[in-house]
Amino acid sequence: MTHEPVAAEAATPLLSRRDALLAGGATITLATAPAAALGQPMPAPTGADAQAAAAPVLMEVSMEVNGTARHLRLDTRTTLLDALREHLQLTGSKKGCDHGQCGACTVIADGHRINSCLSLALMHEGSRITTIEGLGTPDRLHPMQAAFIRHDGYQCGYCTPGQICSAVAVLDEIRAGVPSHVSADLEAAPAPTNMEMRERMSGNICRCGAYSNIAEAMAELAEHGA
Structure with missing residues (x-):
């Protein structure tokens, strides 16, 4: 009995699991990418849509x-x-x-x-x-403003308005018994110590470096009241 030779099947390359996942991810990315990301211009809004997009909401x-x-x-x-x-x-x-x-x-x-x-x-x-x-005003200064002047608590003056507003509020916080991160006892009334006031004022930056003078101005008012 004569047997015909069977032609060898063409070898099919096998995809690894990693290659399949990468190919699938690339397909999804291309399918969902916005037109602008694919180099195609996005259609500009026209008419009423353009006016609505440009007008601020008041x-x-x-x-x-x-x-x-x-x-x-x-x-x-x-x-x-x-x-x-x-x-x-x-x-x-x-x-x-x-x-x-x-x-x-x-x-x-x-x-x-x-x-x-x-x-x-x-x-x-x-x-x-x-x-x-x-x-306060130039002719009727707030006590904190006057203390800043006495202790030279400013140099260029750019940060001074924020420093003074913070300083006034900080002393009010301490008098109200609001604790800070450095308060020794969270249940007791905080004392206006140098460390306590410096911690509370840490969010106000003075690039001229007048921190010690600011602390002295605050300490004066904390001691004598305002």
Whole structure:
């Protein structure tokens, strides 16, 4: 009996499990990638859609600033700092880092110190805001302002408004019994020690390095009251 030779089947390359997963991932990525990522221009909005995308969303906000009622209509993205500086012309509060890391923008909101660059103005509907202009004036200085002058607690002066607002609020915190990270006893009233005040003021940066003078000004008021 004659047998015909069987032709050998062509060798088929085998994919490893790793290669299969990589190929599948690449396919999914290409299928779901936005057109812009693939080099194709995204269609631009037109007509009413374009106008809606360009127009800011405005809202009303009312607050008391330095004892005066203020009513503003603001872009919802406006920070409290920009509302004070650009809309109310209260330029004492400074824009330093604009990231809440230097304290130059510190104001007092409802009795508590905050970084106004990190807070949206709309969040302060009905709030009582005090800026450096509301603490004192050149002819009627706040005791903390006067103490800063006596102890030379400033040099270039850029950080000074935020330093003073923080210093006033810090002494109020200590008097109210609010503990800090260095308070020896969290249940006892904290004492206005040098370490206690320095810890609480650590969020206010003075690039001129007047820290010891600032601490001395605060210590004077902590001892004699303000």
